Amino acid sequence: MDAETSPSRSIATGLRHARRAVHGACRQAARLALDIALPRLCISCREPVDGDGVCAACWSKLSFIAPPYCPRLGIPFIYDPGPDLLSMEAIAAPPAYTRARAAVRYDEVAATLVHALKYQGRTDLAPPMGRWMARAGRELLAEADMLVPVPLHWRRSWSRRYNQSGALAQVIAGASGVKLRGDLLRRIRATEHQVGLSRPQRASNVQGAFKVAGEAQSEVQGRRVILVDDVLTSGATVDACARALLRAQAAQVDVLVFARVVDGPRPPI
Numbered sequence: 001m002d003a004e005t006s007p008s009r010s011i012a013t014g015l016r017h018a019r020r021a022v023h024g025a026c027r028q029a030a031r032l033a034l035d036i037a038l039p040r041l042c043i044s045c046r047e048p049v050d051g052d053g054v055c056a057a058c059w060s061k062l063s064f065i066a067p068p069y070c071p072r073l074g075i076p077f078i079y080d081p082g083p084d085l086l087s088m089e090a091i092a093a094p095p096a097y098t099r100a101r102a103a104v105r106y107d108e109v110a111a112t113l114v115h116a117l118k119y120q121g122r123t124d125l126a127p128p129m130g131r132w133m134a135r136a137g138r139e140l141l142a143e144a145d146m147l148v149p150v151p152l153h154w155r156r157s158w159s160r161r162y163n164q165s166g167a168l169a170q171v172i173a174g175a176s177g178v179k180l181r182g183d184l185l186r187r188i189r190a191t192e193h194q195v196g197l198s199r200p201q202r203a204s205n206v207q208g209a210f211k212v213a214g215e216a217q218s219e220v221q222g223r224r225v226i227l228v229d230d231v232l233t234s235g236a237t238v239d240a241c242a243r244a245l246l247r248a249q250a251a252q253v254d255v256l257v258f259a260r261v262v263d264g265p266r267p268p269i
C-alpha cells in the first residue's frame, strides 16, 4: 500500500474537502448578506450609489435634453428662437412622424447604457432609462393612445431573448398610464445593422421592413401612437415604422427615444 492511498491519508483528504466545502458555504452566505447590505451600484460604472440610477460622476457626464429644442425633431437649440420655430433639418427633410423627443444626447455614457441594455442583458437599466424617457416625452404622452416599441425581427429577438425597446416602453407605460401595444407592428423583413451605413443606405435598408398586422389595423386606425426606441441616429428606422402606422391610418405618430445623436449645439436655422 503506498502513501497516496493509506487510510490515514484518505481521512485527511476527506476532512480537507469537508472543511473546504463548509468554508465555501460560509463565504457564499457572507457574500449574500453583503449583497443585501451593500448600497446599490451605479448603473453605468458600478460604483456604490444612493438610490437607483447613476452616480454623481456619471450623472454629470449624461447630457439630458431640455428646451429650447426644435418642436418637431427635439434637436436642442443653443438659444430660444420663440415658439414654433423649426430646425433646418425639420424643414429640409420633414419626417413621417410628427414629433420626436429624447431623454439624453447619445454620448459615451449614454452609449454604455444602451449597449449594456441591448447586448449584456442588463434589464435593470430599463427602469431608470424608461423613467427619464417618460419625463422627456411628457408632452407627447399626455396626448397619446398607445405606445408601440420598434420591433425586432423574430430571428434577432429570439437570439437576444428580449426587445430592449419593448423593455423601455413597458417602463414608460407604467410611469404614464399609456397602454403598451407590442404586438401591432411587425418587422416583416430582417434588415442589416444600420451601423456604418450612410443616411440614404439606412433609409433604403429599412424601407418596407415594417407592417401593421392585418388584424391589428382597426386598432391603429384613428389612434395617436408613440413609437419607442433606444437610439435615434438618422431616424430612418422610426420613419419607416411611422410610415407603416400611417398606412394603417394612425391619426398621428410621435417618437420617444432614450438617446439621440446630436451633431452639436446649433442655432435654429
Ligand SMILES: [Zn+2]
Pocket: 042, 043, 044, 045, 046, 047, 054, 055, 056, 057, 058, 059
Ligand atoms: Zn457611475
